[in-house]
Amino acid sequence: xxxxxxxxxxxxxxxxxxxxxxxxxxxxxxxxxxxxxxxxxxxxxxxxxxxxxxxxxxxxxxxxxxxxxxxxxxxxxxxxxxxxxxxxxxxxxxxxxxxxxxxxxxxxxxxxxxxxxxxxxxxxxxxxxxxxxxxxxxxxxxxxxxxxxxxxxxxxxxxxxxxxxxxxxxxxxxxxxxxxxxxxxxxxxxxxxxxxxxxxxxxxxxxxxxxxxxxxxxxxxxxxxxxxxxxxxxxxxxxxxxxxxxxxxxxxxxxxxxxxxxxxxxxxxxxxxxxxxxxxxxxxxxxxxxxxxxxxxxxxxxxxxxxxxxxxxxxxxxxxxxxxxxxxxxxxxxxxxxxxxxxxxxxxxxxxxxxxxxxxxxxxxxxxxxxxxxxxxxxxxxxx
Amino acid sequence: xxxxxxxxxxxxxxxxxxxxxxxxxxxxxxxxxxxxxxxxxxxxxxxxxxxxxxxxxxxxxxxxxxxxxxxxxxxxxxxxxxxxxxxxxxxxxxxxxxxxxxxxxxxxxxxxxxxxxxxxxxxxxxxxxxxxxxxxxxxxxxxxxxxxxxxxxxxxxxxxxxxxxxxxxxxxxxxxxxxxxxxxxxxxxxxxxxxxxxxxxxxxxxxxxxxxxxxxxxxxxxxxxxxxxxxxxxxxxxxxxxxxxxxxxxxxxxxxxxxxxxx
Numbered sequence: 094x095x096x097x098x099x100x101x102x103x104x105x106x107x108x109x110x111x112x113x114x115x116x117x118x119x120x121x122x123x124x125x126x127x128x129x130x131x132x133x134x135x136x137x138x139x140x141x142x143x144x145x146x147x148x149x150x151x152x153x154x155x156x157x158x159x160x161x162x163x164x165x166x167x168x169x170x171x172x173x174x175x176x177x178x179x180x181x182x183x184x185x186x187x188x189x190x191x192x193x194x195x196x197x198x199x200x201x202x203x204x205x206x207x208x209x210x211x212x213x214x215x216x217x218x219x220x221x222x223x224x225x226x227x228x229x230x231x232x233x234x235x236x237x238x239x240x241x242x243x244x245x246x247x248x249x250x251x252x253x254x255x256x257x258x259x260x261x262x263x264x265x266x267x268x269x270x271x272x273x274x275x276x277x278x279x280x281x282x283x284x285x286x287x288x289x290x291x292x293x294x295x296x297x298x299x300x301x302x303x304x305x306x307x308x309x310x311x312x313x314x315x316x317x318x319x320x321x322x323x324x325x326x327x328x329x330x331x332x333x334x335x336x337x338x339x340x341x342x343x344x345x346x347x348x349x350x351x352x353x354x355x356x357x358x359x360x361x362x363x364x365x366x367x368x369x370x371x372x373x374x375x376x377x378x379x380x381x382x383x384x385x386x387x388x389x390x391x392x393x394x395x396x397x398x399x400x401x402x403x404x405x406x407x408x409x410x411x412x413x414x415x416x417x418x419x420x421x422x423x424x425x426x427x428x429x430x431x432x433x434x435x436x437x438x439x440x441x442x443x444x445x446x447x448x449x450x451x452x453x454x455x456x457x458x459x460x461x462x463x464x465x466x467x468x469x470x471x472x473x474x475x476x477x
Numbered sequence: 478x479x480x481x482x483x484x485x486x487x488x489x490x491x492x493x494x495x496x497x498x499x500x501x502x503x504x505x506x507x508x509x510x511x512x513x514x515x516x517x518x519x520x521x522x523x524x525x526x527x528x529x530x531x532x533x534x535x536x537x538x539x540x541x542x543x544x545x546x547x548x549x550x551x552x553x554x555x556x557x558x559x560x561x562x563x564x565x566x567x568x569x570x571x572x573x574x575x576x577x578x579x580x581x582x583x584x585x586x587x588x589x590x591x592x593x594x595x596x597x598x599x600x601x602x603x604x605x606x607x608x609x610x611x612x613x614x615x616x617x618x619x620x621x622x623x624x625x626x627x628x629x630x631x632x633x634x635x636x637x638x639x640x641x642x643x644x645x646x647x648x649x650x651x652x653x654x655x656x657x658x659x660x661x662x663x664x665x666x667x668x669x670x671x672x673x674x675x676x677x678x679x680x681x682x683x684x685x686x687x688x689x690x691x692x693x694x695x696x697x698x699x700x701x702x703x704x705x706x707x708x709x710x711x712x713x714x715x716x717x718x719x720x721x722x723x724x725x726x727x728x729x730x731x732x733x734x735x736x737x738x739x740x
Contacts, residue, residue: 118640119588119592119594119602119639119640120592120593122594122598123592123593123594123595123598124593126594126595126597126598127595130597152640152672153602153605153606153609153637153640153672154602154640156605157598157601157602157605158598160601160605161598161601184671187671188671188672191667191671192605192608192609441576441621442576442577442619442620442621443576443577444576444577
């Protein structure tokens with residue numbers, strides 16, 4: 094190790110010699126740092142002499158150690174003349190001088206003063222109170238957003254020429270055709286599994302044919318819209334939120350509004366419309382594959398295809414189907430609005446994109462269940 | 478000792494880069510001496526950043542090789558390549574600071590991960606590096622809370638954190654005000670003189686090119702069209718190089734004329 098520490102006692106005062114040797118770079122000072130600091134701290138010398146005679150190489154890291162020792166020593170002894178450097182060659186001297194004299198003209202930027210930890214208790218309390226009001230302000234912002242979405246939607250119907258068709262087709266493609274595979278897979282499996290689960294219980298009463306009623310009605314009225322919406326929230330709400338959030342932090346959204354384009358009209362409406370148009374088809378697709386799953390199990394239970402068809406016609410009325418489609422469309426609308434809203438609300442930094450995306454999906458799912466409850470109540474009252 | 482044996486700290490040999498069928502770099506061949514300030518000059522889209530990315534191992538060439546202190550950068554194991562890359566400090570064009578951690582953690586990251594420095598030693602090292610780039614009291618701020626110029630300087634401080642032998646700077650003075658740009662030039666000049674650090678700088682800032690560059694290459698459409706002392710580039714036989722360097726002079730002359738008129 095390139096370090097030797099010697100002590101010299103003259104009457105009451107202690108002089109400490111630190112001899113460095115060989116290289117003083119980041120690698121080597123990693124080992125030297127603690128011994129040096131500890132020596133100075135415990136020996137409590139009145140004089141500290143650092144010797145550079147055997148040092149062959151020294152860079153900024155070495156100078157940092159030197160500076161730290163100097164600061165420590167002058168602070169401890171509280172005397173000006175308590176730190177010496179011996180045998181410092183001209184090259185290292187230059188470096189030391191340079192470090193000591195660097196300070197650019199506009200260095201003293203006092204940015205810490207309003208950065209949290211220098212705040213008084215009163216100020217902290219004030220901020221907390223303000224935070225409470227922020228929730229109301231957030232809600233106010235959300236309602237304003239919702240209002241302008243509705244307004245722009247009607248505006249768009251009157252001015253179709255100004256519609257951003259490019260974004261609309263892209264969003265439609267991303268939300269619709271690209272989702273078909275996963276919708277089909279999950280629909281098929283849900284139909285298959287729920288039939289499979291129900292079969293033994295129904296068999297106990299010899300009522301296997303009513304499995305078709307249960308599963309088909311369940312798929313058309315409830316499972317279809319809800320599962321499609323859950324997949325839609327996972328795929329598309331996150332896609333909208335992440336895309337808009339990235340645009341926001343790259344200042345693309347700012348650029349658009351500077352050009353005089355309404356961001357909601359230009360970016361949000363095409364996406365919402367795309368979602369609303371696409372989701373009924375996804376829902377139908379999901380139900381179709383769910384029924385295919387049901388059929389698969391029923392066939393293995395030796396029920397003829399004709400009986401299956403007849404039973405479905407008997408069990409599922411057109412109002413059930415339409416009710417499900419309307420529900421799915423509403424889900425799509427809600428999910429798209431929430432995805433876009435959280436995308437646009439993004440603050441700065443890559444972390445913000447993650448936060449927005451998470452929020453978009455989580456809030457979509459919560460609202461989804463609430464809306465589903467509202468629909469259940471409405472359909473009950475209307476006797477649909 | 479190494480430096481005497483190997484005066485060329487970086488050697489780029491017959492480097493070709495293709496993207497699909499488009500040739501981006503064509504037969505790039507030059508050497509950089511230890512301790513000098515070397516500039517890569519050229520207009521936008523001429524392949525400067527692509528060349529830099531090849532020199533720091535982010536892209537691999539279609540053919541040709543880069544030698545760092547005589548060692549191959551390509552065609553070696555990943556472990557070996559990483560150990561060579563540790564000799565570098567790099568400033569990317571827009572800083573590339575980690576946005577989720579503060580300035581102290583940003584600069585301290587290489588110190589913490591790559592050395593055995595004790596925790597308490599990191600702060601003074603970071604502070605000195607920040608002082609050198611002219612920043613103070615920014616340790617606890619996040620990159621998003623800094624201005625563009627400050628972010629660039631923090632990124633330079635991070636590139637210097639491990640006291641590398643070679644520092645690559647991609648447009649170090651862009652986005653800085655003239656005073657800070659001048660200080661940046663002085664810093665580069667001093668570090669090269671005092672510590673013997675080799676600088677490879679991509680720039681089209683004519684003032685800093687004239688002020689600090691010892692040697693330079695001029696790239697145009699992926700080829701080296703001029704090599705040598707940039708102070709002589711304004712008399713170069715190639716018209717592109719000549720025009721690039723004479724634009725500044727024309728402006729100066731115009732300004733002088735205007736001043737004369739005002740007087």
